[in-house]
Amino acid sequence: MSQDRQVSSISMGRWNRIMVIALGILLLSCAGPAASAFWGSVSSGFGAAKADSVAQGAKPGTSVSGTTVTVNWAASTTAGGRPVTGYSIARYSSAAGGTRVAATGTCQGPVAGLSCAEANVPAGTWYYTVTPLLSLWQGTESIRSTGTTPVTDTTAPNAPVVNAPAVVNAALADKVPVSGTAEANSSLVLTVTGAGAQPVTQSMVVDSAGNWTALPVDVRNFTDGTISYSAKATDAAGNTSAAGTATSSKDATAPTVTNVQLGNGGVANKLDKGDTVTLTFSEALKASTICSIWTNNTTTQTINGNGQVTVSVTALDTLTVTTSVCAINLGSVALGADYTSTALTLNGNGNGNVSSLAWNPTAKTLTITLGTGGTGDKTIPTDPAVFPTYNPAAGLTDIAGNKLDTAPVSGGAARF
Numbered sequence: 560m561s562q563d564r565q566v567s568s569i570s571m572g573r574w575n576r577i578m579v580i581a582l583g584i585l586l587l588s589c590a591g592p593a594a595s596a597f598w599g600s601v602s603s604g605f606g607a608a609k610a611d612s613v614a615q616g617a618k619p620g621t622s623v624s625g626t627t628v629t630v631n632w633a634a635s636t637t638a639g640g641r642p643v644t645g646y647s648i649a650r651y652s653s654a655a656g657g658t659r660v661a662a663t664g665t666c667q668g669p670v671a672g673l674s675c676a677e678a679n680v681p682a683g684t685w686y687y688t689v690t691p692l693l694s695l696w697q698g699t700e701s702i703r704s705t706g707t708t709p710v711t712d713t714t715a716p717n718a719p720v721v722n723a724p725a726v727v728n729a730a731l732a733d734k735v736p737v738s739g740t741a742e743a744n745s746s747l748v749l750t751v752t753g754a755g756a757q758p759v760t761q762s763m764v765v766d767s768a769g770n771w772t773a774l775p776v777d778v779r780n781f782t783d784g785t786i787s788y789s790a791k792a793t794d795a796a797g798n799t800s801a802a803g804t805a806t807s808s809k810d811a812t813a814p815t816v817t818n819v820q821l822g823n824g825g826v827a828n829k830l831d832k833g834d835t836v837t838l839t840f841s842e843a844l845k846a847s848t849i850c851s852i853w854t855n856n857t858t859t860q861t862i863n864g865n866g867q868v869t870v871s872v873t874a875l876d877t878l879t880v881t882t883s884v885c886a887i888n889l890g891s892v893a894l895g896a897d898y899t900s901t902a903l904t905l906n907g908n909g910n911g912n913v914s915s916l917a918w919n920p921t922a923k924t925l926t927i928t929l930g931t932g933g934t935g936d937k938t939i940p941t942d943p944a945v946f947p948t949y950n951p952a953a954g955l956t957d958i959a960g961n962k963l964d965t966a967p968v969s970g971g972a973a974r975f
Contacts, residue, residue: 597696611639616646616689616701625797626709628685630666631674635691635698643691643698645669650677650685654703662687680709712796716742719771719790719803721749727778727786728959729811734775739803741792743769749790753781753809765792783809810959815841819892819949819970824928827975830898830935832905832912834975836878836927838892838949843920845958851886856920856958863915863928869906870914870929872899880916880927887916889925890952890965896945896974903933935975944972 596612617633635643648662648670661667666675669692686703719741727735741747744767751759759778765771778786786807792800817839824833846853846860853860862868862882869881876894881887907913907930914930939945948969955963 595696595698609639611637611641613637613643613691613693613696613698615699616691618702619648619687619689619704621687621704621707623707623709626680626711627664627676627678628680628687628707628709629674629676630662630687630689630704632689632701634673635689637693641693643693645671645692646673647690647692647697648675648677648687649690649700650680650687651703652683652685654686654706659688682709682711684708710796712794713798715798716745716792716794716800718801719747719792721788721790721803721805723786723788723805723807725807726959727807727809727811728961729813730960732779732809732811733777735778735786735807737773737776737788737805739771739790740769741765741771741790741803742794742800743767745792745794745800747771747790747792749773749776749788751776751778751786751788753778753786754784755782756780778809779811781809783812785809808959810957810961812842813961814844814955814957814963816949816951816963816968817841819947819968819973821894821945821947821970821973821975823975825975826938828941829938830872830894830903830929830975832907832929832931832934834929836892836947838925840923840925840963842957843923844918844925844963845956845960846918846920848955849888849918849925850882850884850916851888852884853918859917859919859921861915861917863913863917865909865913866906868914868916868930869904870927872903872905872933872935874900874902878927880914882916888952888954890950890955892927893948893950893967894945894975895947896939898935898937898939898975900936903935905929905932907931939974945974946970947973 614635616635619630619632622629630648648666649659650662651657662677664677666677684706686706688703689701691698720739722739723737745765747763747765749761761773763771786809788805789802791802820837822835824835825831846856862884867882867884871879876898878892878894880889905914912931915928917926946969948967950967951963951965953965
């Protein structure tokens with residue numbers, strides 16, 4: 560190449576570079592200090608120039624927690640596919656028009672990532688925008704977000720009211736009804752604790768009337784004893800209440816018959832006045848399931864008036880009880896020995912000769928005492944031992960409502 564041609568080539572390259580710079584300056588001067596279009600050099604045999612521009616920002620999404628607004632958006636590039644270097648975040652007080660307010664917090668200044676959070680946002684409804692940046696250039700501001708309203712309520716709801724049954728028996732253990740009231744439209748978390756198992760937790764929403772109902776609570780894995788309920792409500796502003804509480808006493812263990820005992824009160828080995836039948840249970844029964852007028856479960860209940868209790872013994876030596884004062888629910892006792900060949904009725908005629916029925920919740924015993932009116936016509940041998948059998952009536956329960964099994968129960972060796 561001749562010297563003149565080499566000089567000409569160098570001069571042309573300089574001229575091209577000068578043109579790129581001049582065009583860039585002209586573009587910036589026309590578009591202002593933050594233009595979206597720019598020129599870049601392209602590697603070639605000559606200094607060449609290529610136009611590029613920063614695209615419009617993507618419409619952002621927002622979420623609110625109290626007075627903090629989190630903004631997120633999709634990444635932007637230039638028209639030529641270059642990644643941008645950051646984003647400028649702003650908010651407006653209206654969906655269109657209004658004054659641009661630069662966001663604060665981690666949304667302040669150029670943001671390199673695709674999300675940020677602005678704390679302590681003033682009350683009102685705000686519309687956020689995202690503007691992509693590339694060095695000295697910036698893209699078009701995005702479409703405004705959906706209106707976002709920070710919650711400035713800082714008052715905690717009142718503690719919820721919790722309603723739960725006082726006693727939970729076997730029939731309720733897998734479906735304990737728990738309900739209550741709390742701040743309307745708040746979210747509520749119910750925690751149920753007891754011995755023997757991990758706590759049970761349920762979440763639910765309080766309705767617009769302030770009422771809530773838990774799904775049937777399953778406490779079968781907890782042992783008998785105290786079941787505790789604790790409920791906390793959280794309002795739309797994120798404020799959480801103190802706990803509302805309640806307790807239940809769980810008794811899911813069915814009562815059993817632990818002994819059937821015949822006692823002699825007259826002539827040994829003979830059925831007559833003063834003899835007793837004592838039934839012992841594993842726990843106190845609900846008195847009203849024995850006799851409908853017995854409403855006190857803590858003190859001894861007795862029926863012993865003249866003619867009020869009738870003890871009947873069949874020729875097959877099966878003893879039953881009836882009474883004129885209440886609906887009696889007892890069952891029958893097979894005496895286990897041949898005391899009589901004829902049916903007997905014993906109810907007495909006063910003066911200490913009446914038949915009686917007594918329930919002792921402390922000793923957990925039900926005692927039938929025979930009055931006058933007949934005597935067994937047989938005296939059973941001292942040997943062999945006599946084993947009476949109790950056949951419980953249906954419907955006998957403990958105080959919690961657990962049912963006594965109706966299967967026959969044999970007692971130990973006992974005789975009149």
